[in-house]
Amino acid sequence: MLWGLQEDETPLEYTLSGLDLGPARSRMLAGNVAHNNTLFSLHIARKGILDHDGIFLAYMLRTNKKLRKLELEGNNLGPLCAFAFGRVLQENTSLKFLDLESNQLTNDGSDFKGVLEMLNFLDTNTTLTSLNLANNMLNEDCGQKLREKLEHNYTLIDLDYSMNSFNIDDSRAIQQYL
Numbered sequence: 001m002l003w004g005l006q007e008d009e010t011p012l013e014y015t016l017s018g019l020d021l022g023p024a025r026s027r028m029l030a031g032n033v034a035h036n037n038t039l040f041s042l043h044i045a046r047k048g049i050l051d052h053d054g055i056f057l058a059y060m061l062r063t064n065k066k067l068r069k070l071e072l073e074g075n076n077l078g079p080l081c082a083f084a085f086g087r088v089l090q091e092n093t094s095l096k097f098l099d100l101e102s103n104q105l106t107n108d109g110s111d112f113k114g115v116l117e118m119l120n121f122l123d124t125n126t127t128l129t130s131l132n133l134a135n136n137m138l139n140e141d142c143g144q145k146l147r148e149k150l151e152h153n154y155t156l157i158d159l160d161y162s163m164n165s166f167n168i169d170d171s172r173a174i175q176q177y178l
Contacts, residue, residue: 001014002028002029002032005029005032005033005036005039006032006035006036008036008037008038009038010036010038010039011039012038012039012040012041013039013040013041013042013043013069014039014041014042014043015043016029016042016043016044016047017043019047020047021044021047021048021049023050023052023053026047026049026053026054026056026057027053027056029044029057030056030057030059030060031056031060033060033064033067034059034060034062034063034064035063035064036064036066036067037065037066038066039066039067040066040067040068040069041067041068041069041070041071042067042069042070042071043069043071044057044071044072044075045071045072045073045074045075045099046073046074046075047075048075048076049072049075049076049077050075050076050077050078051076051077051078051079051080051081051104052080054072054075054076054077054078054080054081054084055080055081055084057070057072057081058081058084058085058087058088059084059088061085061088061089061092061094061095062088062091062092064094065093065094066094067094067095068094068095068096068097069095069096069097070095070097070098070099071097071099072098072099072100072103073099073100073101073102073103073132074101074102074103075103076103076104077100077103077104077105078103078104078105078106078107078111078114079105079106079107079111079112079113079114079115080114081103081105081114082100082105082114082115082117082118083113083114083117083118085098085100085118085121086114086117086118086119086120086121087121089118089121089125089128090120090121090123090124090125092125092127093126093127094127095127095128096127096128096129096130097128097129097130097131098128098130098131098132099132100131100132100133100136101132101133101134101135101136101160102134102135102136103136104136105118105133105136105137105138106136106137106138106139106142108137109137109139112138112139112141112142115133115136115138115142116141116142116145119142119145119146119149120149122146122149122150122152122153122156123149123152123153125153125155126155127155128155128156129155129156129157129158130156130157130158130159131156131158131159131160132159132160133159133160133161133164134160134161134162134163134164135162135163135164136164137164137165138161138164138165138166139164139165140165140166140167140170142164142166143161143164143165143166143167143170143171143174144167144170146159146161146166146170146174147170147173147174147177150173150174150177150178151173151177153177156178157178158178159174159178161174
């Protein structure tokens, strides 16, 4: 698989089911995907990827200009990773779908800074059309910020924020903006 990534000889999609990644393999994967020109979709859900290792997955999007879909549902990505994705998505012009459902983006509701900073990408990103932030223990401040950012973002059309704690007014406004 790594050879295929290095030589730009991959299928359009990789799904890494049944493979134990661990920190070293996660970083090697990110490093090789960063410069690949043939992979369009990468599914690495429920692999136990930790916050510090997830940062490398975010930063690979700085140089990769082909990846359209990244699924990271059910890992242990935290506030540092949320912050990194926010920074990278301000620059990335290829990713259309990002799934961060059921991670630890707020460290079980104790640290919202990474998510609040992450949402700033909505000011400049014009390619991401689908974002899944469901089940990350986001609070009302996150809902309010998301509402404010979506008011001027016309690209995002699919957003899953279920199983979070947004107030009803913010939820209604978010749905209207989408």
